[in-house]
Amino acid sequence: MRRAFEVECTTSIYSGLLRMSDLLSLQPKLDIKLYLVAPEERRDKVEQEIQRPTFALREKVLPEVCGFLPFNECAKPSRESVSSSSHRPSSPTFSRRWRSTSLRSPTPDAPPCTAAPARAILFLSVSAEPRHDPKEPAVPIVHHAVRLSSAKRFGHRVPAAPLGIALQQVDVAVRRSVLMAFEGRSVAAGRPRAWFNAACDIRLVDVEGNDDTTLHFEAPELGEAAEELYLQAEIWPSRPPPGWTGFDVLAGVLQDVGAGNLDSERFDRPLLQRVAHFGRLLEAGFDALRVEEHRTGAPGEAVLDRATVDTARKLSASTPRAQAVRIAGLLDMVRMSTQSFAIKLDSGEEIRGVLAGGSVEVARELLSRRVLVHGRAVYRPSGRILRLDAERIEDGEGISGFWSKVPKPIFGRRREPRALYRPQTATSGVNAIFGKWPGDETDEEFDQAIKELS
Structure with missing residues (x-):
């Protein structure tokens, strides 16, 4: 293996760098060139994210072995295609003095992403390196964005207190929605079962935005995380489709609450109260929360705003x-x-x-x-x-x-x-x-x- 490429187009830069870092952690003796391929306009974001301590302070410093390759460079003819196979391109161009040196593309003699033979290149796609214990089977990971809008235009520089409220509320709401979908109740006593913890294992991987604040999460597919449940027969259609995630289940809850569905099976009174607790988030400076979901196969959004919170309170009271x-x-x-x-x-x-x-x-x-x-x-x-x-x-x-x-x-x-x-x-x-x-x-x-x- 000569090179590894991580291609980032619509997903977060941070998650791509994490996959690069995971590759080096799982294969510490691997000595290859690494390249992150992304649009030119995301160059500054790459430079910002790679300076995080988790990448810059590791044993094999990521800025020293990983280069940036813009998409427009991929379209240029490859010189290596006409050169000998023994040609050795220079190392990626993150300087050892990365704190004071701007991020640069690979040096002129470094090949674009089409340069080396296919058998000599490893592409790390968005789903090729899912988060899992290497000793356990891989669980497919799905990317979700949660968008927070505010008249204060926090963007990626969101204050810690409102961000903490958002993360706590989203995590609890996902967990209760998943439990409701599988067991018909949103609160249960005792220690959570293994399938439940696996199904609700959502991870925050990035925070970005200019006006709105966009939180990027990774969540496992329910059919793989809770596989034991999908192998069992059921007599009522309560189980979510296996390709859904906890965010998709939460989106269904929010849509039923927003519509004032009096006969919904997606929530009980404790879950309605949990949705009403999002009022704390709105009081902290945000106007609305939008959850990206893929239940229909195409991206969509479920909205939680003041009207949703008011409806949840009325449904709970009734x-x-x-x-x-x-x-x-x-x-x-x-x-x-x-x-x-x-x-x-x-x-x-x-x-x-x-x-x-x-x-x-x-x-x-x-x-x-x-x-x-x-x-x-x-x-x-x-x-x-x-x-x-x-x-x-x-x-x-x-x-x-x-x-x-x-x-x-x-x-x-x-x-x-x-x-x-x-x-x-x-x-x-x-x-x-x-x-x-x-x-x-x-x-x-x-x-x-x-x-x-x-």
């Missing part, structure tokens, strides 16, 4: 409170990896649930038998049941069909206390009774009047 229930039916499915189950009622309707307590092993022994589920019914803003949070599942042989019904919310939708207030008029409230009661009757007459009323 969601009926969870209530204790007992439901009888046929235990139709139990899934160990997500602690989930499905119960079929006597009417043929099916309700999915999550085992919040008890043993999954006990539930498996009751599979395809009539059971009685003790737990809490969780509702959507529309009032329809979303799931059952089961505390225990027991044998339901002989249990009456009276308990095999979809439970309706008893407490109704949540209402703001102020919505219960009624203004007092001349004929309502205290004024409706004040002065109406006789005040000159004797005790005997009062007692007699009470007896007649009773």
Whole structure:
């Protein structure tokens, strides 16, 4: 191998340099020429990023072995194509005094990207070096951009406090959205399972922008990160497509919230509250957050702004409170990896649930038998049941069909206390009774009047 080229066109420069650095770390004895190929207008960005300590302070200093090659140089004829194969081009042109020397293209006798034979060149594409443990199978990584707009035009020089809020909010929102997509709940007690941590392993790789602030992330494809779940059969279409990432799932949540979808399966009340917490980000100086997603195969955006936050709060307030229930039916499915189950009622309707307590092993022994589920019914803003949070599942042989019904919310939708207030008029409230009661009757007459009323 004679040379390695990293071609960057639309993805972040930082992620490309990381792949170069990873190559040198995985192959420390590798002695080849490295070139980062990018548009001429991104030259300054390359110079800025390669000066980061993670590249400049490593054992094999990246600025000393990696050169910049603009796209227009790739179009020029190659001299090496007519020279002998023993020709040795000079080293890449990052100076050892890179702190005071401007970034330059490879020296004149260094070949463009078409120079060497194909078998002598290694191209590091955007997805060729995914982030993973070298001892484990590679997980495909997808690039996502999260754009933050602000009247203050922070650009890439965003203050630390708002940036910290954005990163925290995005990370938690992705995790809760992924859990909701797979288990039907956005919050779960106990230690997260391995598939969940792998599916939510998002990484910030770059911050750039002039007016808007663009955060560049890398996220794993769910079908590979949570492969064990996709190998299992499912009885309801709740699982995201395997090519999606956590950002795609979050984008779906934001779109349903923004549309005010009362009957959505993509969120529960805790997830609505999490979306409403993005109000902190808007209070910190940003006007909107846009999440890049690829659910349709083409890039798109899901927007979170003040209207989205207000809608999330209203949906949360209108969601009926969870209530204790007992439901009888046929235990139709139990899934160990997500602690989930499905119960079929006597009417043929099916309700999915999550085992919040008890043993999954006990539930498996009751599979395809009539059971009685003790737990809490969780509702959507529309009032329809979303799931059952089961505390225990027991044998339901002989249990009456009276308990095999979809439970309706008893407490109704949540209402703001102020919505219960009624203004007092001349004929309502205290004024409706004040002065109406006789005040000159004797005790005997009062007692007699009470007896007649009773």
